[in-house]
Amino acid sequence: MRREIRGLIFLLLSLLLAGSLLSYHPADKLLWNVTGPLGKSQNLFGAVGAHIAGGLLLLIGFSSFWLAIIGVVLALLSFKGRSLSSPAINVTAAFVLILTFSGILNIEFPAVVRFREGHVIAGGLVGLYLAGFSVELLNHYGALICLAALFVVSLMFCTKLSLGWLFSTLFTWGSIFLRQIQTFFQKRSERKKRARKTSMARKRPRTPPKVTISEPVPEPKKKPEQKAFSFMSLNGHFELPSLDLLDDPPEGKSKSVQKESLEMNARRLEKKLADFGVQGEVVEILPGPVITMYEFKPAPGVKISKVASLADDLALTLRASSIRIVAPIPGKAAIGIEIPNNQREMVYLKQILSSSAYQESGFRLPIALGKDITGAPVITDLSRMPHLLVAGATGTGKSVSINTMINSLLFKVSPEMVRFLMIDPKRIELSIYQDIPHLLHPVVIHPKEATKALRWAVQEMEKRYMLLSDLGVRNIEAYNRKIQKGVKIPEPHEGEPERNPLPYIILVIDELADLMMVSSREVEEAITRLAQMARAAGIHLIIATQRPSVDVLTGIIKANFPTRISFQVSSKVDSRTILDAIGAEHLLGDGDMLFMPPGVGRVIRIHGAFVSEDEIKGVTDFLRNQKKPEYDETILSAAEDNGADDAELDKDEKYDQAIEVVIQTGQASISMIQRRLRVGYNRAARMIELMEKEGIIGPSDGVRPREVYGRKGS
Template sequence: MKKISSLFIFMLLIYLGISTIFMDFHFVGKFGAILGKYNREIFGYFSYIYPFLLLLPLWFAYKKNLTAKELGNFFLAILLIFLALLILQALLFTPPHNGKLANSFINMLSPYIGIAGVWLFWFMLVGVIYLLFANRLKALLNANVKKEKLIIDENNNAVIIKEKIEQEIQETSETVAEKNEKKSHKEEKKPSIKLVKNPLETLQQKDMSSKPTKKQNRNINITKKEKESLSTLIKSTQKDNEQKPLQDKNIKKENKKIQEVKIVKTLEENEKFLASIEKGAIDKPENFQLPPIEYLQNPPKEKQEINEAEIDSKVTELISKLKQFKIEGDVVRTYSGPLVTTFEFKPAPHIKVSKILNLADDLAMALRAQTIRIQAPVPGKDVVGIEIPNSKFETIYLREIIDSDIFKKAASPLTLALGKDIVGKPFITDLKKLPHLLIAGTTGSGKSVGINSMLISLLYRNSPDRLKLLMIDPKMLEFSIYNDIPHLLTPVITSSKQAVVALSNMVAEMERRYQLMSQLKTKNIEGYNKKASKVGLPELPYIVVIIDELADLMMTSGKDVEYSIARLAQMARASGIHLIVATQRPSVDVVTGLIKANLPARISFRVGQKIDSKVILDSIGAESLLGRGDMLFTPPGAAGIIRLHAPWVSEQEIEQIVEFLKAQREPEYEERFLAETLESGSTSTTNASGEELDELYEEAKEIILSERKTSISYLQRRLQIGYNRAARIIEQLENMGVLSAPNAKGSREILL
C-alpha cells in the first residue's frame, strides 16, 4: 500500500509540473490545463519548479522508513521552507509572476508593518527553520559520515596491508638480485629482476619451459628458501583479499546491530517504585500560605535532546574497547539522562561478570571518561549496566521537581524531592515509608544541595502546624539560613552538648506521644489526629530531625548520640518523628552497626574510597559517582540501587522562601527540648520562698500581661537578651502560675 500511494504521489507531481510548463489542451488535457493555469496564478514562477523539487524529499521519506513523529517533523520543515521561498518570490518580483498566495499575504501585512517589516518577518522565518531543524539535519549527516568513514577506514587498512606485502616481495627480490650479482663475476652486465604480480607462477612457467636460455637462468637464480618465503607472502595476500568481503560483511552487521539498539526513555523499576507512592490531594493550610513556585528558578526552555548519532558512536567505541579486552557481547538498550548515558551490555555466555567488573578503570581510560560505573549484573536482567558520563552535563532545577505532576499528586505531607533518574524523569520518595534516611558524601559531592532540596520540598507542602523541624548543625554553616522560620522547634542547634540534650528530649517526646495515642487507642499519628480533631484535642505535628554532621557528634558524645538515634529509629515512626542523618565520613566508627541496622534507607553521594561505599550502601559504586548531586539511593525493600541526580537550589532562592515564611508567623520555640541546658545557663536571684528568679522577671511579667504574647522569641527581642535566658524566664513564669504549661503545639495560655 505504501509503494502504491508513493507511486501515485510521484506521478501526480510530475503531471502537475508538466501541466504547468506545457499548458496545452491537446497535450495535457482539460484537467491539466486548468491545473497548470491555477498553479501559475497561485504560485507564480515557483510553480514551474516546485513539483519537481518535491520529488526529492518524497523519495527521501520513502527510503528512510521514518516514524510518524519523524515524518511529521520532516513535512513541517518542508512546509516552512516552501512558505519562506514563496514570500521571498513575492518580495523580489512584481504581479502576476510573484504568485497570488504570497502576494495577498504581503498585502495583508504591509499596511501594518511595511515592506521592511515583511523582510524582517522573512528573516525571522528563516531563523526559525534553522533553529528547529539544523541540529537534526547535522545529526543525520554526522551519522552517515561516520558510517562512511568506518567503511573507508576498513578499505584503507586492506590497501595498506596489500602495499606492505608488495613492498616485502620487492625487498626480497632485490636481496636475491644482489646475491646473484655477487656470484656471477663472469657476466659483464648486471642481472635484472623484474617484479611481477605473481612470482611463483612465473617461476613455474620458466621451470616448465623445455629450452631455457642461459640469460634466463642467470636472471632468476632463486634458492628453495627464497621460493618458500615468496610463496607464503603471496598466500597471505590472497587470504587478505578473500577476507576483505567478509570484513565488509562484519562491518555491515555491526552497523545493523548499532541501529537495532533500543533507546529507552523510562525505567520500569523506577516506575514501579513511584507507582507505590500514595496519590491524592493534600489539605491546604487555612491560616498559613505556602511559598509560591515563582521563588524557584525556571529551567531553560531549550533542553538537551538525545543525540542518537553520539550514542551510536559511543556504542561502537564501547564494543570495540571491550573486544580489545577479549569480552564479546552486544549492547541491547541505552538510557540517556542529564549526566550519564547507560548501556545495557549483554555479554557472551562464556564471559564471567567479575571480569567485566575489574575493567572499570581500564574502560574509563580507553573511553577518555572521568569515571565509569559498572553494575554487574542489573537486578532481574541478564545484562551488565555500564554508565558513561555525558560530554555535556544538564543542570537540574528544583522547580522542575516541585512543579511536576508526580510531586503535586503525592498525598503524603512528607514527600521529598530527590531529583531526576538516569533518564531525566522526576523522582520523589515518601519519608513516612522510609521512615528514616542516612546520607553520606564527601565535600563537593552535592550533599548539602541535596539536603536543602529535601528541606525546601517539605516547606512547600507543610505549614508550621503540620510540620516541625529540629535542626542540628555542628558546623554552624549549613542550616543557619533557616533560623527563625516558624517551623523550628528550637533555634538551629550548633553545640554538641545541646544536640545530645535535644535528642534525649526527642526520645521523651516520642514516649509522650505514644502515651497520648494509647489513651485514644490509635496505632499511628494519622489515626490519632483524626480522632483528636473529633474529640477537640490538638493535633500532633510531624517532627523531622535533621543532623548535618553525625561524625562530630559521635566524636564528642558517641554513646549517648548512638543510643538516642537508635531508639528514635526503632520506635519513632508511628509517632510521626523521622530522622535525616548526614555525614561526610561514613566510616565504621561513625556509622555504627546499630545505626545502620535502624536506618535502612540510605543515600550516598560521591565518597572517597570503595570501603566508604561499602559502609554506607553495603556495595561499591559510590566512589565512581560524578559529584554535582550525583547519588545512589537504596530504598528499604528494593531489589537494587537507584541512581539519581539531585536538583540545584541557590542560596538566593532559599533566602526568598525563608523570608516569605518568617513574614507570616513568628517562631514558637519549645524550651522543653533544651531543658537540661537551660538549667545550667540561667542568671538569677533567690526570692523569699527559695525559688530562683531572674532579675528581669518582673519586667518580663509586665510585658506578657500587657501585650498578651507568650513566645520566647518575642520576649527575647523585647528584653534584648539571649534565647536561653528568655526561655528560663518563661519557665519561671510557669512555675509562678502566670503561664500555663505548653500544649501539644507548644503554645501557652496566660492564667492571670
C-alpha cells in the same frame, strides 16, 4: 686426579673432533689437495683439523660425529669416577654402531651429499662398501632392516638401555607430539570459523541499538500567577510558598539527542570491550541529564565478573572521568555501563517540584531528590523510610541535597503538619532557616545542647506513645484522624496539654561526626532509640555526615537506617560502610548520588537537584513574613532537669570518693574512675557526667583531657 685428567682429555678430543668436522672445507690442503693462494687451511684447528676431518669424512662419512659423542660420554663417566664394565664389549659395540650407521646412510643416500661447499659420501668408503655388499646379498629393504637391527643392538650395549624403555619413551613423546598437532589444527579450525562469522556479520546489515530518549518533564499549564496552597491553622490561614520563588532553569538546547552520535559511541564501546576479550553488543541506550547508560548484552559464555572488573580500563580507553558498571541490570539480561556525558545538564529544584510526580504524589512527607539516569523525577516519602542517612565526602553536594529535601517539604506542608528540630554543629549550613514558623526550637549549634535536644526527642516520643495508647491507636495518622473527627477521647492527665492533632517532627542533623566526638555514647543511644521506635510517633530523622567511618556510622546506627544515600567517596571501603556495596567511589560529584530505597535491596543512581542560597532565602523570607515561629523553650531545660534528676538518683556512696580521686590526680576520665574505685563503665560515666553538671570538671573537648576545677567554695 687421574680420573679428572682422563675426563678432560676425552672432552678436549671430542671438541677437537666436533670442531674439525663442523669447520671442514673441501679446499683445505689434504694430501694431494692444495688450498688458495696463501696455502692456509680454513679449518678451525688448522692443518691438523683439516686432516682429521678430511680423513674421517672420507672413511666413515657422517658417522664421524659418533666419535665426538662417544668421547663426551667417556668424559662424563671419567668425571663421575665410573668406568666401563666391559671395555672390550663396549669398544666392539661402538665399532659395530659406527659401521652399521655408515652402511645405513649409504643405503638411504647412495649419491654424494653436499656438505660445507663440497661433496661427501654419506657413509664414507667403509659405508659404501658395506652397503653395496649388504644390498647385493639381501636387497635394499633386507639390507636396511639387518643393518638397523645391528645398529639398535650395538646402541643398547653402549647405553645399557632396554628396548622396552626405548619404545615407551618413543610412544610417550610421540603421543605428546600428536596431541600438540591435534590442538594446533583445532585452534586453527576455530579461528577460521570465527573469521567466517565475523565476515558474515560485517556483510549483514547491522541492526542499530534501540535508543530510548527520556522526554522532558511536562510542566503544568502556566497561569498569570501560580496559585499557592493555603491551609487552615489554629491562628488563621497559612499560605504555602509559590514555585515562582524558585529560579527557572535556563533555556537549553533541544532535548532531541543525536542518535547517530549515540550509536557511534555504542560501536566504540563494543570495540573497546572486544579488545579486552569481551564479545557482545549494545542493545539499548538510555541518555540522561548527566550520564548515558549503555545496556550491553554479552555473548554466551562471557562471565559478568569479567565485564564488571573493566570499569577502570574502560574509563582509561574511553577518556571518561569515571565509569560505573551495573552487573547485571535487575530484571534484564544485560549489563549497564554508565558513561558520563560530555556536557552535563544541571537539575534544578523547580523542575522537580513542578512535575506531576511531585504535585500528585499523595505522600505525607514528600522529599524531592532529583532525576534518575533517564531524566525522570525521583520523589520519595520520608514517612515510609522512616529515617534517612546521608553520607559522602566534602564538596560532593551533600549539604545542597539536605537543603533540597527541606525545601521540598516546605513547599508542601504547613507548620501545623510538620515541625523541624535542626542541629547544625558547623553553624553555617542550617542557620538560613532560623526563625521560620516550622521550627520547634532555634537551630541548635552546640554539641552539648544537641545531646539535650536528642534526649528531649526521646522523651517526646515516649509521651506520644502514651497518647496513642490512651486512644487505642497504633500510629500518629490514626491518632490525628480521631482528633479531627471529634471522637470522644479520655480526659488528659493532670499537667498535660489539651489533645490537639500532633504534627510530624523531623529531626535534621547536618554533621553526626562532631556529635559523636563529644558524646558518642549518649548520641548513639538516643539516635538508636528514635530510629527503632519513633516512626509510629511521627518523629523522623535525617542525619548527614562527611566522615563515613565505622566509629561514626556504627553497626547499631546502620542497622536502624535501611534507607541511605551516598555521595561520592574516596574508596570502596567507604562505599561499603555506607551502602554495604561498592559503586559510590565511581560517582561524579556535584550531587551525583546512590539512593538505597527501603525494601528494594538495590541502589538507584540519582542526579541531585540544585537549589541556590538566594532561592532558599526567598522561600524562608516568605515563610517568616507569614508567621512568627512558636518556639518550645522548654526543650533544652526539660532535658536538662530530667538529666539532673537521673544523676541525683544515681549518686551513691562512692561519688564523694570519686571527686577526691579526680581532684588529687588532676585527671577526670571514665577509665581512671573504673580502675581506682573498681566500678563498672556505666556507673563511672554517670559520676563523670554529674561532676560536669556540678562544675567540678570541664566539658569534654575531643581528644583533650577534661579540666579539673575542684569543688565550689573550696
